[in-house]
Every structure is written in structure tokens, then in C-alpha cells.
Amino acid sequence: MHDWREYDQNPVSHSAAHHLVAIAELLVEFGYARVSDVARNLGITRGSVSVTLKGLKARGLVTEDERRFLGLSEEGERIARGVMAKKQVLMGLLMDLLGVPEELADQDTCKIEHLVSDETAERASRALLFLRSGAKEAVAFVDALQKFGRQGAPESFPSKEVEALAREIARETEDSEEGK
Amino acid sequence: MHDWREYDQNPVSHSAAHHLVAIAELLVEFGYARVSDVARNLGITRGSVSVTLKGLKARGLVTEDERRFLGLSEEGERIARGVMAKKQVLMGLLMDLLGVPEELADQDTCKIEHLVSDETAERASRALLFLRSGAKEAVAFVDALQKFGRQGAPESFPSKEVEALAREIARETEDSEEGK
DNA sequence: TCAAGTTGTTTGGCATGCCAAACAACTCTA
DNA sequence: TAGAGTTGTTTGGCATGCCAAACAACTTGA
Structure with missing residues (x-):
């Protein structure tokens, strides 16, 4: 089993990701981004932003011109674009x-956006593209899933049914590990 | 827009969730769980576990008997079961x-398991149940998606195509926000 | 029985990431 | 041009969550 603490072994932390995305968004929306703008965007103090950006500048992800306007390096922009996508x-x-x-989806995705691997994100993108392609299999699936989902009352998570499902999956993946 | 820092406003932290799950797993597997067992399971020191569990005991999630065997309260077990499910x-x-x-799925899910809301998890469960139900729409969808996914080379994330998709979704959700 | 090993706790340290408050440097405006 | 406001930085503080090391309390084996 891998080290569960990988949650903080990401190329950028949750905090850093949000700083980069904030700069990218501000550049698109207003054409510039300063420390104060980033702070306002993230809802934290200028002091905190100042300290965090010092690190991101040192890592070559964020740039600053003589008028203290912030920018993103190629790498910084790549990361920001990845997180946003x-x-x-x-x-x-x-x-x-x-x-x-939408409201809940926004909350959930905000927490996990920077944690998903590129490969999983790529596969998820493919699935979403297919889902939106209008292909008859996609339409039929969403339709049938919607009907299927209407079964059962919304009990507290996890329901007995879901727990049974979870046990089943756990058993399957344990099985596949035995064979190594 | 909601506060992006909700990532750490969860009922239990990533760390706490793993401690609870570790206890639950050890109880199932060996019938008991001590500080040392949890430490070994999580790959951290006994000292760290001791400190963390002090907090979880104070919050009424973890119990301890006179022989220093650990247990979970009703609430603690509910949380552990939820995270595992x-x-x-x-x-x-x-x-x-x-x-x-599997290996990558394990890494990705480990990072986000405790961050997903109950409602989203419930909906995801429904989708998975349907997917595994053998319904013809599910089978046809997975089949078609597999073929669809084979298109395009695995470039670096995000590909131009995915970025276009992302922009489209962003535009749609912004539209729906205007109407509020 | 007594030395050796195991167990849980405490302590001080480090890293991240936030805050408030004090500061210096700039830009307006009256 | 002086006062007011804005900007970015620095400082000390707090919380989380990990470590190593030292410790006391136990079990266990020769």
C-alpha cells in the first residue's frame, strides 16, 4: 500500500494552486494582478499573500515587474490552467x-481540483466529452441513470446498500492485490 | 462565490479521518487496536498518534478501555464507515x-475520499450501482466510452480540446449565476 | 528476579498557512 | 505641499500535523 500522506506531496499545495489561479483569472479579467488584488480575490490578507508569493517567485512560478504587477511564468501558467481545467x-x-x-458541485470540486492526477483528469475529460457529444449511448445512459437514481430514499450516508457495494469493491481490489 | 478555504472546514481533517479508519480496520482485522498498531498502520510515530488521538478522544470519537485498547464511538464509527465507503x-x-x-485510482481516491460531500457520494454510489447492474444502457455506455476514449494521443494535461471544454463549462455556469 | 523489550506519553522542533499590527513607500487630493 | 489613503512587507502569534528523543510503566524471558 502506498503512503497515505501523499496528500501533501503534490507539485503545488492547495494554497499555492489557488494563488496561481487567482493571478491567472485576474490577468484575464482586468489585465493586471497585484498583491492586493490576489488578497481580495482569495479573501485573505495582503501579508499572507506577500509571504506565499515570495515562495512562488523563488520557485519560478510567479513573476513581478518593476511596477509590482504580478505575472505567471510558463510553468506557473501551465499549473494554473491545469487546475482550472x-x-x-x-x-x-x-x-x-x-x-x-451547482452550488454543491462547486464546493466539492473546489476541495479536490488540485488533487486529481493528470491522467485521471484526462480520462474524466474524455468521459465528459463523450457525455456531451450527443451520442445515443450517452443520452440513453444519462436517461436510464436518472430513472435508476430515483429509487430509494435519501438516507444518511452511507446507506446499507452503499456499504454492501463498498464491501464488494474492497473484496475485488483485495483479490487483485493478492496476485502480485 | 463561496469561501475557497472550506477545504479545511470539514467535520474531520484528512489526518483524523485516517486515524479513525485505521482503528476501524484494525478492529475488523485483529479484533483490537492500540496506539502502536495505529501508528504502524499509518506509518507515523506513536508520539504523533498519541497526540492526535488525545484530540479525537476529547471530541468523543475515540474510546479507550482500561487496558488501553482503542475503540470508536457511534459517531466515530459512522465517520469511519462514511470515509471508507x-x-x-x-x-x-x-x-x-x-x-x-488501480494503483493510480488508489492514490487519487486516497487524497479526496474525506473531502467529498455525503450527497455527492450518494449520487456517485447510485451511478456505480447502475453501472454494475448490468443494465443494457450501462453496458452500451461503457463500451462506447471506451471506444471514444481511444481517440487522440495522451498529450500533457490539459490538452487544447480539454481547455476548450473547460471554457465552455465555465461559460455555462457563469450564465446560470447571472440569473440570480 | 532482573535485564531487555514493548508500550504510551511528553517535550521541543520543524513546516505550512493563516492572522493582526506596525511599517515604509507610494499616490492622490485639497 | 501636507494630509489621507493605498500598497507591499515584516513581525510575532496561532493552529495543524509531523518528527526525534527522552521518559515512565508495563511485560517477558533466561
Whole structure:
């Protein structure tokens, strides 16, 4: 089994990801981004942003010109674009496939956007593209899933049924591990 | 827009969730759980576990008998079961629906298992149950998706195509926000 | 029985990431 | 041009969550 603490072994932390995305968004929306703008965007103090950006500048992800306008390096922009794309793809999947309300989908994806691996995100993108392609299998599936989902009352999670499902999956993956 | 820092406003932290799950797993597997067992299970020191469990005991999630054997309160067990169920459901979806390899699915789900809301997890469970029900729409969908996914080379994330998709979704959700 | 090993706790340290408050440097405006 | 406001930085503080090391309390084996 792998080390469960990988949650903080990501290329960028949750905090850093949000700083990069904030800069990217501000650049698109206003054409510039300063420490104060980032702080306002993230709802934290200028001091905190100042300290965090010092690290991101040192890592070559964030740039600053002589007038203290912030920018993103090639790498920094790549990371920001990746996080933003993951966020949108996950939003799309949660809403279009699972029928999660937008508000909740926003909360959930915000927490996990920067944690999903590129490969999983790529696969999720493919699924979402297919889902939105209008292919008859996709339409039929969403339709049938919607009807299927209406069964059973919304008890507290996890329901007995879900726990049985979880046990089943656990058993299957344990089986596959034995064979190593 | 909601506060992006909700990532740490969860009922239990990533760390706490893993401690609870470890106890639950040890109880099932060996019938008992002590501080040392939890430490070994999580790959951290006894000292760290001791400190963390002090907090969980104070919060009434973890119990301890006179022989220093650990247990879970009703609430603690509910949380542990919820996290474990979410983990398995996400594993199932990533592997069965998206075709993510088990090893990677394990890493990804480990990072997000405790962050997904109950409602989203419930909906995900429904989707997975349907997917595994053998319904013809489910089978046809997975089949068609697999073929669809084979298109395009695995470039670096996010591909141009995915970025276009992301922009589209962003535009749609922004539209729906205007109307509020 | 007594030395050796195991167990749980405490302590001080480190890293991340936030805050408030004090500061210096700038830009307006009256 | 002086006062007021804005900006970015620094400082000390707090919370989480990990470590190593030292410790006391136990079990266990020769």
C-alpha cells in the first residue's frame, strides 16, 4: 500500500494552486494582478499573500515587474490552467452525470481540483466529452441513470446498500492485490 | 462565490479521518487496536498518534478501555464507515467508468475520499450501482466510452480540446449565476 | 528476579498557512 | 505641499500535523 500522506506531496499545495489561479483569472479579467488584488480575490490578507508569493517567485512560478504587477511564468501558467481545467471538468461530470446541484458541485470540486492526477483528469475529460457529444449511448445512459437514481430514499450516508457495494469493491481490489 | 478555504472546514481533517479508519480496520482485522498498531498502520510515530488521538478522544470519537485498547464511538464509527465507503465508491467509479489503473485510482481516491460531500457520494454510489447492474444502457455506455476514449494521443494535461471544454463549462455556469 | 523489550506519553522542533499590527513607500487630493 | 489613503512587507502569534528523543510503566524471558 502506498503512503497515505501523499496528500501533501503534490507539485503545488492547495494554497499555492489557488494563488496561481487567482493571478491567472485576474490577468484575464482586468489585465493586471497585484498583491492586493490576489488578497481580495482569495479573501485573505495582503501579508499572507506577500509571504506565499515570495515562495512562488523563488520557485519560478510567479513573476513581478518593476511596477509590482504580478505575472505567471510558463510553468506557473501551465499549473494554473491545469487546475482550472480540472475544476471545470469535475464540475461538468458532477452536474451532468451525477446531477449534483451547482452550488454543491462547486464546493466539492473546489476541495479536490488540485488533487486529481493528470491522467485521471484526462480520462474524466474524455468521459465528459463523450457525455456531451450527443451520442445515443450517452443520452440513453444519462436517461436510464436518472430513472435508476430515483429509487430509494435519501438516507444518511452511507446507506446499507452503499456499504454492501463498498464491501464488494474492497473484496475485488483485495483479490487483485493478492496476485502480485 | 463561496469561501475557497472550506477545504479545511470539514467535520474531520484528512489526518483524523485516517486515524479513525485505521482503528476501524484494525478492529475488523485483529479484533483490537492500540496506539502502536495505529501508528504502524499509518506509518507515523506513536508520539504523533498519541497526540492526535488525545484530540479525537476529547471530541468523543475515540474510546479507550482500561487496558488501553482503542475503540470508536457511534459517531466515530459512522465517520469511519462514511470515509471508507466513499473511498470504495470512488475507486469503483474511477476504475469501472473511467478505466483508471488501480494503483493510480488508489492514490487519487486516497487524497479526496474525506473531502467529498455525503450527497455527492450518494449520487456517485447510485451511478456505480447502475453501472454494475448490468443494465443494457450501462453496458452500451461503457463500451462506447471506451471506444471514444481511444481517440487522440495522451498529450500533457490539459490538452487544447480539454481547455476548450473547460471554457465552455465555465461559460455555462457563469450564465446560470447571472440569473440570480 | 532482573535485564531487555514493548508500550504510551511528553517535550521541543520543524513546516505550512493563516492572522493582526506596525511599517515604509507610494499616490492622490485639497 | 501636507494630509489621507493605498500598497507591499515584516513581525510575532496561532493552529495543524509531523518528527526525534527522552521518559515512565508495563511485560517477558533466561
